[in-house]
Amino acid sequence: MQALDPGDPRSVETSGRPYRLLARLGSGGMGTVYLGRSAAGRAVAIKIVHPEFAADERFRERFRREAELSATVGGGFTAPVVDAAPDAPAPWLATAFLPSVPLRDAVRTSGALPPAAVRYLAAGVAEALAEIHGAGIVHRDLTPANVLLTADGPRVIDFGIARALDAATITNSETPLGAPGFMSPEQAAGDPIGPSSDVFTLGATLMYASTGREPFGTGTWHEQVLRLRSERPRLDRVPDEELRALIAECMDRDPSRRPTAARLVDRLGAEPVAWPPAIAGEIDRAREGGRAPAGR
Missing domain, CATH: 3.30.200.20 (Phosphorylase Kinase; domain 1)
Known part of the structure; x- marks a missing residue:
């Protein structure tokens, strides 16, 4: 502030x-x-x-x-x-x-989150996406900057560039929107996208929370998009085996093979956990x- x-x-x-x-x-x-x-x-x-x-x-x-x-x-x-x-x-x-701290800032300041906190994060963001998709919206910009850590759990914000599933005529659907390190392959290619694109970016966000690194490295917008479209994320950097498998499913390059947000909610069901002390202090x-x- x-x-x-x-x-x-x-x-x-x-x-x-x-x-x-x-x-x-x-x-x-x-x-x-x-x-x-x-x-x-x-x-x-x-x-x-x-x-x-x-x-x-x-x-x-x-x-x-x-x-x-x-x-x-x-x-x-x-x-x-x-x-x-x-x-x-x-x-x-x-x-x-x-009252919160963006996930992006929390990781930059305090480092990667412990596995229990990442599972709690995953459950909350998946539930938010299930509600968003149920309203007929694709978020399109789910990144660590748009996930807030509050004392009561994670919150998803900023539907400012979200696009209604039936609103393709309003803007050019070939225009890729979003942060290059957290776009789905189909979004980066300018292809039509649906809720499964948000699931891919959920996986990318969980990978960032688990490792403290963006899934496709740093660099210019074009460099990151090129890696996204031609390389696979370094999942071996995720220290927890269960989270590694979850992220791999979410970041499958084939949208049809990704789980839905609703399925993730049923699967995760994590108990609330406390954020690391430094993050809790920032929230206070x-x-x-x-x-x-x-x-x-």
Whole structure:
């Protein structure tokens, strides 16, 4: 959590409902996320999209549709959508604020997670995907940056570039979206994708959590995509045999052979475990930040 930059907005509003922006939570390829507070004092995470997207009417149409669809996703392992303004000069989406640490940051700071924590992570993310897919959505960008570790378990966020299964006419379906180290082979090739693509990226995310390394190495976007399309992940780096087998199934190059998210939920059923102490401490600090007075 960081202080607002001089050029950051101080508030957003829709239909007479104002939200005051208090701090920056992070920034990504699609927008910047802020800690906000409603007039009634509810803490929310508000993603404001970058100007280059706001100027694209096709994007606005997709954003509007996906905001509506995201609001239908239930379950305990996602961040509920509470408000959105697709027609604002800079479109934004508000979700419940979750005191948390992104999996990406947790691994960068504290290293790979222990096997029991990875199994707990796998169960929660699989349940989130089952809810998302049940609503007719493919996430398309399931990465360690979009998985939050909270005191109550993992949460999947950012359906900003998710695409409804029946919305192929809204944008060019041949455009590959997502992080190159965490795309499925079919997504990298620009082929049509479905829920099984998210299962592949779940496997890649679990491999990152288990090893502290991206499945297809580092480098430029094109270098990573080339490895994704021509090489297999180094599963021998995963220290736990059971997790290694699970990740291998999820990352099968043939989408038809991957398990569904619902099957993974039935199979995993992990008991809650405590995150490593360093991560738990970061979550506590995020909780205190969310409680900061609105006049901060």
